[in-house]
Amino acid sequence: MSKREASKYKIDRRMGENIWGRPKSPVNRRQYGPGQHGQRRKGKMSDFGTQLRAKQKLKGYYGDISEKQFRKTYEEAARRRGDTSENLIGLLESRLDAIVYRAKFVATIFAARQFVNHGHVSVNGVRTNIGSYRCKQGDVIEVRQKSKQLTVLIEATQLAERDVPDYIEVDHSKMVATLQRVPGLSDVPYPVVMEPNLVVEFYSR
Template structure:
């Protein structure tokens, strides 16, 4: 399992955006890089820097994905038919931890990874504890019976908004069906993601 060394809010300050959309993120009120020289503000980035930032922002948004895993996602996406940038988003959103996050039963992508690793999730009736498990269209993801009674799960479900339309969520059974592979415009990112720059970064 990969380990997130840096605090997530520190990552947001380095990138200059509230990557996960939290209003508690210090970057909202203190828009400067971390560290003793952060007060001088953000420097004008080069083309390479813009591409690197886009790659880091998309990778970090999905939690504890390692650079090796993310590069492999790009390689697999580039081999598939269609637009590589769209394929990258489709592959990221088909990860089990991302799907659990979209269902609204956890509050963060990091909590989704932990929820999956603790064996609280089933795919097509079988327990799966691998956060990077790749779903296929038509798969049904459900919460195990014991976890349905967790107060935090019930609270998250009640307070969460509408799910994206590429999954069909049933609150009563706490299960969701993966309806279709989403396009970039379908994904409710809190900040602008530019997967086309990720493609440019890796194809240099």
């Protein structure tokens, strides 16, 4: 499976933050953005700029999903009862690729999407190869039998840099994860501060 390190590190540098908490991120060495103008002194950001940045950071965190798909997720969050920003986080964390990443079956969210797309995962016993597939509480996500010896899988489960959150129950000996509940913002172990309320402001202008 190929790695998209250049892409994800470019996102880190554009944001000026190590948004996945990866030890090899270039932001750990230099805080400025990519390119020849990356070190220019930045002026005070406008409200629009702050909202746009919050949206790009959240969108980038989940594998830089397309604007069309991200907006559809926001619109569904807005239709649901309750706090739209909490609903947005719940919908993003219910994506199949996000659960595969959270369960530490793979090392990165980009690898999670590729892992799902290549047909290595089943949901409730049914092979599912769509990363944006929305899981529900109680759904059982399992690595298919023929894929359980893949090197990327074995390496990812041993990563010390992040833990499995408590809303996902995982048995790494069987490579099975269960979504115990749909989380809210305070439940999700983001390495940096995410501001879904600013994303809601951006789209509701």
